Amino acid sequence: MVSRVIPAPDFDLVLFGATGDLAQRKILPGLFHRFAVGQMPPAARIIGVARSKMDATGFRAQLEKSLAAFAPQIAEDRALLERFLASVDYLRVDVMGEDGWKDLARNLRPNVVRAFYLSVSPSLFGVIASKLSSFEASTAESRIVVEKPFGHDLQSARALNADLRQGFKERQIYRIDHYLGKETVQNLMALRFANALWEPLWNATHIDHVQITVAESLGVEGRGEYYDKSGAMRDMVQNHLMQLLCLTAMEPPSKFDPNAVRDEKVKVIEALEPVGPGDIVRGQYRGQNRQGGYHEQAGDPNSRTESFVAMKVGIGNWRWAGTPFYLRTGKKLRGRASEIAVVFRDPPHMIFPKMEHRRGNAMIIRLQPDEGITLRNTIKEPGPGGFRLAEVNLDMTFADALKEKADPQDAYERLIMDVIRGDQTLFMRGDEVEAAWAWADPIIEAWEASNQMPEPYDAGSSGPEDALMLLHKEGRRWREIA
Structure with a gap:
């Protein structure tokens, strides 16, 4: 029984915290696997966002090392690796300030799925959600993905939900649990x-x-x-x-x-x-x-x-x-x-x-x-x-x-593709x-x-x-x- 890979709709995925451990170890290698099996459309883009002082070339070099470590079998295909890296960009954004937000908004394409993956501390969720809205980087159909912990208790969970809803409706929010x-x-x-x-x-x-x-x-x-x-x-x-x-x-x-x-x-x-x-x-x-x-x-x-x-x-x-x-x-x-x-x-x-x-x-x-x-x-x-x-x-x-x-799919890559398809069943x-x-x-x-x-x-x-x-x-x- 051979599975049939259904390509996802065209998308721009913005990954906040792109230089962090989870992004380099799980999220980006998972996307590379989806690319390798043909589920990522040819024009789809991944935009890494962090505060690190580097350009797109430096980020791709860092990512190449991560893929060699965490996706070694498919990373051996040099032509495939180079095509994937070509779909990856990087922007330096000051999450707490103003720098980089206008560049991010200008870099996003119209008429494609926009997904914002927040691989950052929960204390930054509200700030990012608000600025994505105020700088018009997000639209009414954009999706925002957040990692656990979803609060420390009931009071903080309610506050976190309120923060996310500053710029997004519930149907746009994807709280990811890899289990x-x-x-x-x-x-x-x-x-x-x-x-x-x-x-x-x-x-x-x-x-x-x-x-x-x-x-x-x-x-x-x-x-x-x-x-x-x-x-x-x-x-x-x-x-x-x-x-x-x-x-x-x-x-x-x-x-x-x-x-x-x-x-x-x-x-x-x-x-x-x-x-x-x-x-x-x-x-x-x-x-x-x-x-x-x-x-x-x-x-x-x-x-x-x-x-x-x-x-x-x-x-x-x-x-x-x-x-x-x-x-x-x-x-x-x-x-x-x-x-x-x-x-x-x-x-x-x-x-x-x-x-x-x-x-x-x-x-x-x-x-x-x-x-x-x-x-x-x-x-x-x-x-x-x-x-x-x-x-x-x-x-x-x-x-x-x-x-x-x-x-075979890792839990993260399956869930990320569900985000792109707009399926909230497992969130x-x-x-x-x-x-x-x-x-x-x-x-x-x-x-x-x-x-x-x-x-x-x-x-x-x-x-x-x-x-x-x-x-x-x-x-x-x-x-x-x-």
């Missing part, structure tokens, strides 16, 4: 809503519980100062894990339309029940001999910031009443894995002898490192010697199942962001008021012992982190 660009996340919607097999079972009657895990093997090396002001709850739960929960739990939208999908996601967030202190575990990794622990890497020996969170979440609606969702994320864990495990209830009456250690039916939706879907089933163990049961997996690993598919709406903060804020405020230290856990482990008990006390078990 939603993953193939498996989108396949979750296809699996649920395109197959008559699963939707009748997708409810509390048939599902015992759901586990959502985002585990990282790395610590906060190099990001300690930022992370210590955020923590796992703000950095991961309020956005990434919340999005995975919404897509797993949402009702079928009336149609596959951006607002219809996002309406259902908001309903899930609004139905989340308050989480009590007995249903949350916070953790902080420690190293050995005072080396490599969170305190050393964050630079604050008294920090109470959590690097691990596990919690039990209830959804107060007809579909999910009585079925808990367990969320877990952390740094310096045993392995790197992101997955959704939907664990089904046992049959109401088991006619076979009890099987020791039987885990039952489960659907495992893997986001990383190996994107795919596994369905755990119970079968008769082959061979003589009596009727014995065994558990086997039906495994669809996308790299194997779709090995003839010609166009968060302003009210969705605010609803997520409205749920998360009381949890964070309760932690801060308690002044308690997170529970320590060893780097390279599965997390704090109390996180295991969160499930064990109810007769359930976390899936092992590889």
Whole structure:
């Protein structure tokens, strides 16, 4: 099965923060890949914007080094590389001042899609949005793309949304979360809503519980100062894990339309029940001999910031009443894995002898490192010697199942092309962001008021012992982190 690449409409993409790490490591290499497969129209342009004192030639030289490092296979094609670099320009703009804005507005073409990607600090979102409007660089059909964090709490999220709306309407704002660009996340919607097999079972009657895990093997090396002001709850739960929960739990939208999908996601967030202190575990990794622990890497020996969170979440609606969702994320864990495990209830009456250690039916939706879907089933163990049961997996690993598919895409490049096409389905709406903060804020405020230290856990482990008990006390078990 070979995919058919559909070219995007002609566009000018203006990338603020073009010399930064994310732009050089992810965004620009992703655009180069889209160019290589023919999805970028020949006349499309990428305009890098930053405050660095360089010209277009210097920026292209810097970009060439980045492409050699982060897109090495296609960068070996010299002719292709030179054609891509020819589509790239650079402008020095003083975001906080006046210099460069008129040049930017003059350089943009009429009658093409204008997209402004803000790979900069959120504190600059409002300034840039306002100046794009006042210098007439943006139009009523332009799009603006912003990276997380979308605020630090509900109040700051509301202020950030107000800043963006200084020059753009909600239909023009694209809040990007790269988790939603993953193939498996989108396949979750296809699996649920395109197959008559699963939707009748997708409810509390048939599902015992759901586990959502985002585990990282790395610590906060190099990001300690930022992370210590955020923590796992703000950095991961309020956005990434919340999005995975919404897509797993949402009702079928009336149609596959951006607002219809996002309406259902908001309903899930609004139905989340308050989480009590007995249903949350916070953790902080420690190293050995005072080396490599969170305190050393964050630079604050008294920090109470959590690097691990596990919690039990209830959804107060007809579909999910009585079925808990367990969320877990952390740094310096045993392995790197992101997955959704939907664990089904046992049959109401088991006619076979009890099987020791039987885990039952489960659907495992893997986001990383190996994107795919596994369905755990119970079968008769082959061979003589009596009727014995065994558990086997039906495994669809996308790299194997779709090995003839010609166009694997990184999450960023898929989402950027959605921006160009004007498809907001996989982007968060302003009210969705605010609803997520409205749920998360009381949890964070309760932690801060308690002044308690997170529970320590060893780097390279599965997390704090109390996180295991969160499930064990109810007769359930976390899936092992590889």
